[in-house]
Amino acid sequence: MLKKLSLKYGTKDFHFKLPDQSEILSLKDPDRKITAAQFKSRVQRELNRLRPHLSDVAIVLADKTRLCGYPIFLPVLVKTLREFGAAKNNITMYIAYGTHSRQTEIESYEVYDETYNNYRFVHHDCRENKIFTKLGETKRGTPVYMRKDILGSSFIITFGAISHHYFAGYGGGRKLIFPGLGRLDAIYKNHGLFLDQQNRVLSTSCLPGVLKGNPLAEDLAEHETFRPADLSIHGIIDSRGNVCDLLPGGGKDHFLKACRQHGKNCEINSDKLYDLVIASCGGYPKDINFIQSHKALHHASMFVKDKGDLIVLAKCSDGIGSKTFLPWFEQGTWEKAFDRLSKNYQGNGGTALSMMSKLRRINISMVTELDDAICKTIGAKKISMDQAKERVERFSDSIAVITHAGLLVKRVSL
Template sequence: MQQIELPYGQGLDGGKGYRSLNISQDAVHYSFREPEYAVEESDFRMRLRDLVEPMLTQRGKNTNVAIVVADKTRLCGYTTILPWVVTTLQELDVDPAEITFFIAYGTHPRQSDDECLKAYGEVYNNYRFIHHDCEKREQFQELGKTGRGTPVRVRKELCSAGLVLTVGALSHHYFAGYGGGRKLIFPGLGEREAIYANHRLFLDPEQSTLSAGCRPGNLVGNPLADDLRDMQSRMPDYHSIHGILDSKGEVARFIFGDSYQDFLAACDELDSYYTVEQKEQYPLVIASAGGFPKDINFIQSHKSIHNAAPLVEDGGTLIMFAECRDGIGSKTFLPYFRMGGWKQAFTELVARYVGNGGTALAMMEKTRRIRIALITDLDEEICREIGVKKISPDQAQLVLDDLDTDCRVGVVANSSLLVTKQKVGIAGGKTVVQP
């Protein structure tokens, strides 16, 4: 037997907490290649200057600068790098009074001032921060519709800004392909109705199932990602700083760019660290959602469950460590489990897509195929409602102790980051996923 440490919640020192299990030496561990640390202030500021100076020179002094950052669920070393950003801009003659930060909540709830100070450091006290509210229609400018009918509604401030800069961590996203970058603009700063119109593309009404191409790390045959690309072409130009995180949530390197090709290059680099080939499926998989903040609530933890589930064979079991200290993290998730089943929830979402309905369907799809047990702080009744069993670490250890000696076990110590890609192609006009 060997002892393994699985990230769980937050430790007393503010870092990640851990839980231990004893597991067979024969277990198959899925791990990734950690990005090498390459963050240095002078290099960061030089590359930022190279990225934005041409635009600032063209626009002249007193340029209005909009900086878009993520919320507490997707931090990107902000306390360290935001001072570098504002100092560089000031050296390029940008008036501090002309710098405005926008927190890209999307449909997430607003953070407290204490949470913001912890996330962004003293910059939060010294500069203007806008807490985005997706429900205030008057703050958006209409720029038409995408080819799939999604309204393109952009914050008026972005349309009038002399420079728009996104700063955030790039990640795999369970239905958009990739998070960060362009998703900071939309849905991060999107209008609620437009966000739901885009997210509705996760559903395939013709097949009465989830769209096959909507998978983490996939942009081929992904209708939702294609819609984001269409939307991006209609929006004001912006520049991006993409952060690549290591397994501890620290920024290991930054990629600067201002084009879609730069975004794709950043995605390729992310894949080079965190995408692995799936060897096989297993009757039992032990996984962690990655600890805080990846398991801050169930909505965030679900992304990790989604990444680990393909490793489990039909009828098998996934044991997931996910603290969920903030509960579900959404008011629009649980109602879909009270509609009578998959078919009723799917029909309702096709007609009226709201909130985390797609997440609810994705969860139902998994629990129809495999058993899921959670080590979590979620209420036991809520766990039953969403189709999972709440267990303790001791109960998880008993499962491992009682296994047959020839039982194959897969282990993913941080499934928030690890993606096992499947082949996706087009056949007969339809998106096809190959095992």
């Protein structure tokens, strides 16, 4: 008898019948769910420990692509800060877009709820060079620019979810300040470390869940030392997007502890590869656009045999999500794209090269709202949901199903 399983696509669930030999690769969702009262107590404890000056408080938040229970927990944070003496007009929220596009007012309200109307929000623009001050350079040559208003703040708080990042090791934490509030040329310089120019390949050390020995992650860690956050609130999220834990604290060890906790829930220690993998990004917002969906695609590809097949459910209601991704496919070959990117790293060039690299090894099909022409350009075969269901149901070789590929990662050690 065929097994049945629901896979998310956008905001909807679609039911699949799975052959007997199929294996379901799933997360270990935490049992606990932190309450607002528990969060408040932890923030109070940290504020009592730090005794900060609250004359000018900066709170750095993620955008719509990395939700962290802001409607519930952001009001708790600002209320607690005010109870410790911070004036309402002295609290500013910064949206850490990095190179992402600015959200609309409606989207911002959906992400941050009433706090968005009641407090000052700054929409970061990485291209606005005049807002930055240069503090120096990292050993790998990344210029360290920071916003002047952030440097002038008396107390900096970062608040966002920990996640795997397909070439930076982990997202969230220190990445909220850089690249989240970074300058464009500095972001590109750091991301350019994804390219191993000596061996003309993508760096084999730039992997999800890998920090030690990862040149890009180590560059981020050095960048952080120029002006670290005074308080970092790391969110642990389950497969449904619920906030299971919030960890206020500070320093490298605190960040690594949060990464380990996230990794314990989301990493699989397995060398097994499959002839076919069908993967859902995990639905909205994990599949909001291709740039975000690619992370799930990348994670899932690590479970596919050479010459095997990957089917990804990625709605991509916002399209590609970048104007700097598709032009790299116009270079003609992987080698030409690599050469040009090596000389002048720009935009989502690394993501484009990563996609091209996977297509050299496996076949990729997508259930998506992306145009047929776009799918053809990026080398993915566009199929319907019914075609995906039929392919899976009739498949006779080894097959794995990943319900939340945006979160699930194969554990890798260097």
